[in-house]
Amino acid sequence: MTQHRSLTGITTSGTPHLGNYVGAIKPALAASQDPAAEAYYFLADYHALVKCFEPERLHQSTLEIAATWLALGLDTSRAVFYRQSDIPEIPELTWLLTCMTAKGLMNRSHAYKAAVQANESAGEDPDFGLSMGLFNYPILMSADILMFNATHVPVGRDQAQHLEMARDIAQRFNHHYGEHFVLPEAVIDAQVATLPGQDGRKMSKSYDNTIPLWLPEKQLRKQIMRIVTNSQEPGEPKDPDSANVYAIYAAFATPEQRAAMRAAFADGIAWGEVKQQLFELINAELAEPRARYQELLASPAIIETELQAGAARARAYARPFMQRLRSAVGIGSLA
DSSP: OOSSSSEEEEOOOOOOHHIIIIIIIIIHHHTOOOTEEEEEEEEEEEHHTTTOOOOOHHHHHHHHHHHHHHHTTTOTTTSSEEEGGGGGEEEEOHHHTTTTTTTHHHHTHOOOHHHHHHHTTTSSOOOTTHHHHHHHHHHHHHHHHHTTTOSSSOOOOGGGHHHHHHHHHHHHHHHHOOSSOOEEEEEEOOTTTOBBBSSSOOGGGGGGGOOOOTTOOOHHHHHHTTTTHHHHHHTSOOOOOHHHHHHHHHHHSSSSHHHHHHHHHHHHHOOHHHHHHHHHHHHHHHHHHHHHHHHHHHHHHHHHHHHHHHHHHHHHHHHHHHHHHHHHOOOOOOO
């Protein structure tokens, strides 16, 4: 078994934005270059079904997100890049794990508890509108991780609880059926940027404050110019640490560029000039990948070929492992 195997899932329920790129995609691409590690990246289309009930949107999001990773340079000869729904062993493992998971553990899921609390605050039945998909989401996530015995899983702090649940479920299965699963570790990088959106809150589709990753140049500039700033005039010294526009700039800039921009803030640079420099910085980084992205969107067969090749590699591991797990729980041929 490999000493270091990382796994990252990307839910296919929306269009990638700058926050996704800086917070998840860019560090994952860097990690995939580590010669001492195996990297698994998958499109989490089963997870998307928890909240996305529009087939066309899910399908289009799958295309856009796959094209994004390929356009940004994911090396599929090294990393295993696949679509979750192409690995039938994952839902099968989900059922085996479901039968080993205490309901009380699922009751403690932050997402479920938050939904129940929202219902109670609104005077509704606690479980009003809640699906078993939402309730069992952590078990499917556990199956994604344990199917490939990932040792390290990069997650945001809001997902750390799910990693603990995966460890609990794996330990319980191992206790009953023998040592089959390694216990995954959450990788929470405090240095990874959380980008503010145009209004200063975390860039998120739920706040409708995102800047889409693949906007054409003119639209990208227009969106950046809408970032909220204060009323300080040109010539007035400004505080970069309280400025949303600087936080976004810093996520794309080199240390030297950040130092120069901080000096410009102290000298009273105009907000419009900051935004212009931010646009030029981001556009320079994304111009070439944007062209590749558009080419890939126009050639979905190329993307599909990559995903099928990745699925074949993933299943080469998943099939025999699933057979061992079936045997461990007592399911198999009687001959």
